[in-house]
Each structure stands twice: as structure tokens, then as C-alpha cells.
Amino acid sequence: MRDMTPEQRRRNRRLGWILALCAFAILVWTFVRANLYGVGS
Amino acid sequence: MSSVTVDHIPPHAGHDEHAHHVPRGWRRWVFATNHKDIGTMYLIFSFCMLMEGGTLALLLRTELFEPGIQFFQPELFNQFTTMHGLIMIFGAIMPAFVGFANWMIPLQIGASDMAFARMNNFSFWLLPVGAILLTASFFVPGGANASGWTMYAPLSLQMGPGMDFAIFAVHILGASSIMGAINIIVTILNMRAPGMTLMKMPLFCWSWLVTAYLLLAVMPVLAAAVTMLLTDRHFGTHFFNAAGGGDPVLYQHVFWFFGHPEVYIMILPAFGMVSQIVPTFARKRLFGYASMVYAICAIAILSFLVWAHHMFTTGMPVTAQLFFMYGTMLISIPTGVKVFNWTATMWRGSMTFETPMLFAIGFIFVFTIGGFTGLVLAVAPIDIQVQDTYYVVAHFHYVLVAGSLFALFGATYYWLPKWCGHMYDERLGKWHFWMTMISFNITFFPMHFLGLAGMPRRYADYAAQFTDFHQIATIGAFWFGLSQLLFAYIVIKAFRGHGAPAPANPWEGAEGLEWTVPSPAPYHTFVTPPQYEASH
Numbered sequence: 001m002r003d004m005t006p007e008q009r010r011r012n013r014r015l016g017w018i019l020a021l022c023a024f025a026i027l028v029w030t031f032v033r034a035n036l037y038g039v040g041s
Numbered sequence: 042m043s044s045v046t047v048d049h050i051p052p053h054a055g056h057d058e059h060a061h062h063v064p065r066g067w068r069r070w071v072f073a074t075n076h077k078d079i080g081t082m083y084l085i086f087s088f089c090m091l092m093e094g095g096t097l098a099l100l101l102r103t104e105l106f107e108p109g110i111q112f113f114q115p116e117l118f119n120q121f122t123t124m125h126g127l128i129m130i131f132g133a134i135m136p137a138f139v140g141f142a143n144w145m146i147p148l149q150i151g152a153s154d155m156a157f158a159r160m161n162n163f164s165f166w167l168l169p170v171g172a173i174l175l176t177a178s179f180f181v182p183g184g185a186n187a188s189g190w191t192m193y194a195p196l197s198l199q200m201g202p203g204m205d206f207a208i209f210a211v212h213i214l215g216a217s218s219i220m221g222a223i224n225i226i227v228t229i230l231n232m233r234a235p236g237m238t239l240m241k242m243p244l245f246c247w248s249w250l251v252t253a254y255l256l257l258a259v260m261p262v263l264a265a266a267v268t269m270l271l272t273d274r275h276f277g278t279h280f281f282n283a284a285g286g287g288d289p290v291l292y293q294h295v296f297w298f299f300g301h302p303e304v305y306i307m308i309l310p311a312f313g314m315v316s317q318i319v320p321t322f323a324r325k326r327l328f329g330y331a332s333m334v335y336a337i338c339a340i341a342i343l344s345f346l347v348w349a350h351h352m353f354t355t356g357m358p359v360t361a362q363l364f365f366m367y368g369t370m371l372i373s374i375p376t377g378v379k380v381f382n383w384t385a386t387m388w389r390g391s392m393t394f395e396t397p398m399l400f401a402i403g404f405i406f407v408f409t410i411g412g413f414t415g416l417v418l419a420v421a422p423i424d425i426q427v428q429d430t431y432y433v434v435a436h437f438h439y440v441l442v443a444g445s446l447f448a449l450f451g452a453t454y455y456w457l458p459k460w461c462g463h464m465y466d467e468r469l470g471k472w473h474f475w476m477t478m479i480s481f482n483i484t485f486f487p488m489h490f491l492g493l494a495g496m497p498r499r500y501a502d503y504a505a506q507f508t509d510f511h512q513i514a515t516i517g518a519f520w521f522g523l524s525q526l527l528f529a530y531i532v533i534k535a536f537r538g539h540g541a542p543a544p545a546n547p548w549e550g551a552e553g554l555e556w557t558v559p560s561p562a563p564y565h566t567f568v569t570p571p572q573y574e575a576s577h
Contacts, residue, residue, distance in 0.1 A: 012156040019223045023261045030265035
């Protein structure tokens, strides 16, 4: 988008990465929790 | 919807010198980064998937018209059932709401576009890939996934390659949803027009903000669940395989930790849409704006705490049954707040009944019936009796069809003038509403009786005692399906310019930034952020 300032882009990217990391953490957490009951037992 | 008046909008806020630049040809769509183009593609895609899922539903109803096996063997029938569910949920309802989010959120908050325009393009183009995978799975050895849309283990561990197609499709569609959710959250939190605080935001944006957080929280859980299915099937793990020390019930827990919030992912944006439509045609401010926002948040939080009400028959301690039973009942309180507020908004309003309002009122009326049957199902001893019967099928179709789909139809008619610059045919719109409303009830209301009498879901054959209600449901289903062709005709007719030119605000009682730009909305809007000032 042409109208966003560099500061706006930085803020957007920062929040976007934080949210993406949260999603990834939930993915990993699900595997870890399932592993406690399933494949490792 | 915030009950606001908007002023200090520059007269040319809707378009400026950039507005003339519109890409041409196929590149406009393949490389689209404009939120309106991407929103349009989402909506067209979701309608195509609605037709595909609907065709599968009609094939199911055809087989069920009479007892005995008429057209399809049970294996194929189960494939149709499964793919109908997956296609409708991941291909039709969810992308349709994302399409509305793409079109309307930037317009409603005064942003020039979504925060991540290229990622937006990628999110969309993942969808056809997932859809092709799902559809193509019919043609692999063993056919498509036939384990039901829930893909329960151990059945899903034993199926052919069609299951792998479904798993991969769910991965792709899930990745698309996560990227879409990130885009929506960042857009709403970072790109609102000056003066538009969160509590002045239109309720459609609020509902989508909360929905996007739900998506972000639960789609990775689904991705993990189906990945574990994949590794159990092909890579020697035993997450869900009892013979290897795993637990099939674990899959159900993980799946429904995703699955129950998913129900609200498919209904919260519908709440937002109805909250926009009702005040417009009641010509009153929305009753209890703040309580509507808090109700959405409360529903979202509670949705994480009730997943095991889908699993009462798996066996669980009485205390757990009580927890999930009462937790589920608790959701009716914020939901009741919303129904009360919509009704109170209409109370003594100057109401008119254009097509969007008909669908909104239809939504409130019929969705509430679905909510009440949900309460019945929340009661553990009753749920155990009607588990996996047509009562459950009736319940979730009242919520998903009369809920989500009715709101989508209403919102389409509501915002169509803004999209195409022409009014739709009001007479045909009303016909579409009444045909949809009547045929929907003919299709799904008898299913309550079937379920209470013991008719199981996902069965191709049944005892003769169920014949009458099944035949009524099948007749209703074909009527319902054909009614949607009328919807397509109405929309195409408006887009082809057959209808009165729409002014910037075609509705007398509509408020919000989207109505300050011309109709159709220019290709670039709010390149200069508007100053948003609310009177309340």
C-alpha cells in the first residue's frame, strides 16, 4: 500500500509477527500436550 | 454498530488522484492486493463452494427419499456426508465471512486497505488449492474421506489416500485462515481512522476482531490434530492408536478444543452483521452497544471451556459432565443479551422490511430456535439419548444455515449497493427470503422429530417408520437449493447494472464510514484517513 508510513509498516509487521508466533506456540503446545498421553506412553 | 454520526469527513475522502489506477485483465485478480478485489474473490469462491456442498447435500437427500439403498452405496453416501460438511464449513461459510471482512472492515474503520495486502492475496489463493484437493479426493483409490467432517480416530487412521488429501486440505485452509486472522487483527488494531476508538467501532468489526483471535487460537490446534493423524497413519506414531499406547478419545478432546470455538467463528461475524442491519431498518441506535461488545467477548471466552459437551457419550466423571453441561448453558446468557438487544432495538422503531431486514429478523427468530435446541442438547442425560441422531443434525443446521447463511444473505443485500453501485431487485429479494425461510423449515424442522424417534445421522438407509419425515425434508431441501439460484440471479442482475443507481447511502437509517464513500466504492478509498468524530 502506498499510503502507509514506514513507522506504520513497522508497527504492523511487529504485531503480525507476534500473532504468528502465538499461533506457532499453540501448535507446538498441542503436540507437547498430546505427546504426554499418546506416542510417548 | 456504534450509534454515531460522522462528520468532518473530507468531501473527497472516498477517492483521490490514485483512484484512477485500476489494474486490468487477469493480473488484476491473480496478483490482487486491493481489499475489495480480494473480498470479491472470496465471496465468489465461497458461493461456488456453497453450490458444490449444496449439490452433495441434495445427493444425500435424494438417497434418503425412500428407505433402502436407491442410488448410492453406504461407502459413497458417507463420503458425500463428510465432504458436504468439510466443504460447507471450510469452503463456504468461513471464506464468505472473510470476504465480507475484506470488503467492509477497511471501509468501516477508514483504512485504505488491509494491513498485509500481499499476504491477503496469498490467503485467498490457498483456498482454491484446498478446494481442489478436497474435490479431487473423490477420484483417488478408495474415494474421498468418509469418516465424517470430525475425522475421528481410529476410523480416520484406517482410510485410504482420500484421507490424506483431506488432511492436507485442512492444513492449507487452516493456514489461510490464520493468515487472514492476523491480517484482520492488525488492520483493526493499527489502522483505524483517527478518532475511531475501539468502543466506537461498528459491531461488525468488533465481531470480526474477536473472531480473528478465536481463529488464531484454535486453527493451530486443528492443524496439530490432523498432523498427528497423518503421523499416526504414515510415520509410526501412536497418538490415537490404542494398540500402540495412544488414545482415540484424545483426538476427540483435541478436535473439539478447536471445534467448539469454530462454531462461534461461524456465528460471531453473523451477529455483527445483524447488529448492523437491525438498527438501520429500525431507524434507531443499537440498544446496548457496550453490552453487545461484552457479550461477544464473553461468548468467545466461554467457547474455550465447553468442548467436551460434544463427547458426553465417551464417558467422563459426573463432575466433568456437570462442568461442561453448566458451562454450555452459561453461553445462553450472553447470547440472550444479544437477542434481547436486537429485539429492544426494534421496539418502537420506525421499521421497514426490506430484504436485509427480513433476513435479519429471520435470523433472530430461527437462530433462537437453534439456540434453544442447543440448550436441550447441553443437558447431559438428554444428549446421551440423542447423540448422533437427526436431532443434532437439525440443531446445527438451525444454527449454521438459519444463523450464518441467513446473516450472509442479509448482509449481501445490505452492502450490495455499495459493492456494485446498483440496487438489487427488491421484489425478487423478498421472494428469495420467503422461499428460503419456508423451505429451510420444511427441510430441517422434521429432522427434530426424526432424531427424537431415533434416526441416526450418517446412515444411508433407515427403518420405514422414518419415511414420511425424510420425504418432507428431501422436498424442502430441493426447494431450498433451487431458491439459491434466485439469489445468484438477483446478485448478478445488480452487478450487470440492472437496477436503480445506488446513492452513497441507499438506506435511510444507515450510519458509518462505509456510507460516506460513493457507490460503487471507488477502487481506492480513504487514502487520506478521515477524521472520525462521534456524537456519542
